[in-house]
Amino acid sequence: MKKTILKNAKLFYDNDLIKADLAIAGETISQIGLNLKGDNEVDLTGCWVLPGAIDAHVHFSLPFAGRVSADDFFTGSCAAAAGGVTTFIDFTAQKNDEGLIEIVNNRISQAQPDAAIDYSLHACIKNFSKKVENDMPELCKSGINSLKIFMAYSKTKMMQNDAHLYQIMKSCVKNNITLLVHAENGTIIDNLEKCHKLDCIEDLSKTRPELTEVEAINRIGFLALQTGCRVYVVHVSSAAGAEEIRHAALRGAKITGETCPQYLYLDNSKLVSPEGHLYSCCPPIREKSNNIKLFVSLEQALKVVATDHCPFTKEDKNSWGNNLNNLPMGLPGTETMLLQTLNGYFSKKIKLKTAINSVTKNPAKIFGMYPQKGSLLPGTDADIVVFDPNATTTIDVKNLNMNTDYSPYQSMTFKGKVIMTFLRGKNIYSHSKGFIGKKGTGRFIKRKAPSEELFYG
Ligand code: URP
Ligand code: ZN
Ligand code: ZN
Numbered sequence: 001m002k003k004t005i006l007k008n009a010k011l012f013y014d015n016d017l018i019k020a021d022l023a024i025a026g027e028t029i030s031q032i033g034l035n036l037k038g039d040n041e042v043d044l045t046g047c048w049v050l051p052g053a054i055d056a057h058v059h060f061s062l063p064f065a066g067r068v069s070a071d072d073f074f075t076g077s078c079a080a081a082a083g084g085v086t087t088f089i090d091f092t093a094q095k096n097d098e099g100l101i102e103i104v105n106n107r108i109s110q111a112q113p114d115a116a117i118d119y120s121l122h123a124c125i126k127n128f129s130k131k132v133e134n135d136m137p138e139l140c141k142s143g144i145n146s147l148k149i150f151m152a153y154s155k156t157k158m159m160q161n162d163a164h165l166y167q168i169m170k171s172c173v174k175n176n177i178t179l180l181v182h183a184e185n186g187t188i189i190d191n192l193e194k195c196h197k198l199d200c201i202e203d204l205s206k207t208r209p210e211l212t213e214v215e216a217i218n219r220i221g222f223l224a225l226q227t228g229c230r231v232y233v234v235h236v237s238s239a240a241g242a243e244e245i246r247h248a249a250l251r252g253a254k255i256t257g258e259t260c261p262q263y264l265y266l267d268n269s270k271l272v273s274p275e276g277h278l279y280s281c282c283p284p285i286r287e288k289s290n291n292i293k294l295f296v297s298l299e300q301a302l303k304v305v306a307t308d309h310c311p312f313t314k315e316d317k318n319s320w321g322n323n324l325n326n327l328p329m330g331l332p333g334t335e336t337m338l339l340q341t342l343n344g345y346f347s348k349k350i351k352l353k354t355a356i357n358s359v360t361k362n363p364a365k366i367f368g369m370y371p372q373k374g375s376l377l378p379g380t381d382a383d384i385v386v387f388d389p390n391a392t393t394t395i396d397v398k399n400l401n402m403n404t405d406y407s408p409y410q411s412m413t414f415k416g417k418v419i420m421t422f423l424r425g426k427n428i429y430s431h432s433k434g435f436i437g438k439k440g441t442g443r444f445i446k447r448k449a450p451s452e453e454l455f456y457g
Helices: 073-082 100-111 130-141 162-175 186-194 202-207 210-227 239-251 261-265 289-297 314-318 337-346 352-357 361-366
Strands: 003-007 010-013 016-019 021-025 028-033 040-043 048-051 053-055 085-092 118-124 146-150 178-182 231-233 255-259 302-305 384-394 413-423 426-430
Touching: 016 352, 053 337, 073 085, 073 413, 073 426, 085 100, 085 413, 100 118, 100 130, 130 162, 146 162, 162 178, 162 210, 186 202, 186 210, 210 231, 210 239, 210 255, 239 255, 239 289, 261 289, 261 337, 302 337, 302 361, 337 352, 337 384, 337 413, 352 361
Parallel strands: 003 040, 010 048, 053 085, 085 118, 118 146, 146 178, 178 231, 231 255, 255 302
Antiparallel strands: 003 021, 010 016, 021 028, 048 384, 384 413, 413 426
């Protein structure tokens, strides 16, 4: 078998950068060592060789407020690959009371022809029933061992009440499933929405204040402790929310969570007319002081950066007609996630290993894909990013692969640049040629039981 050698770079290995070459044979990393020889040798002097990033939270082709998120599984894959992401985890949507297996099979049929990087799914529960519970063992056997529930969104009937929440958590424990939680107190939000006209973007923060997130995380943390359910809080937007996770974990709950680039780099000064609706997501972006504190939380309770990538075009967002009920919520992120996370290290907010692990090893371990994904260990998938730490990237929507026409990070400059991305040994992106992978070559990854070490308890 022909060997490609990535030479003269620094490799992220055993939580540090080391000087070594890396050999790729077929789809796997075959060797790491000094002065390796092969058929095709690539000189990467000055670059870093990192494990392909994992975006554990994306929404491709998601229907929301009468629109559909702008990236499908192909354009989303291209954008991800250009940002050094080689695996994404999307979601299924239960519309009525279908069983979990049926919905998963439908979503895989939708994803597989288009996916150009590897992928998995989390299964969302809207209506909890005996049928859903009975499907859980088979769901795990099929390689999906994470469910997602919402503590808000009552208008679309996605919100779980506390009784169902408790029941779902007990079923998760029985079936060794991790529960992903969208933590916002939906009842308080509903009540606040009655007190506001919802005709301006400023009402988004007024009706979804920080306390709604903090209370919901506090409640789910308590229930996690009582039930023993493994909980992963998605899109943590506030430092106070991250603190609730830390406290619950200190008490013995198995709980961790993710934050997203929008909460690390944006703040609510953007949420003003006339363009503020282009920055809308739930939970909303917060006071600026949260940015740095959330980075610091990545050294503590939060173990992952993922994106909640849910892009809409300006036209989609503009269709809201000054009514928050009609505003499709969500922001793009997957293409800039790795760069933005590494900049937490370059700007001295977090350690290098924290930055890299939070988008590679940690999501791989938490979601049962390690070491196949998220590592550079010999014998594992050759999912690799070549990153130039000495270059700079200025975000310009014109140069991005995602299928939308604005970036919330437009004109921001970050240190470093993604130079090449390899998926299972194949070069699928290069900075000079753009996306060079193929539609449909992404593989559904059957996930195994996760490692619990990153849930504090
Ligand atoms: O605003 C967001 N986050 N849109 C995507 C759906 C969700 O709640 O994750
Ligand atoms: Zn959510
Ligand atoms: Zn989401």
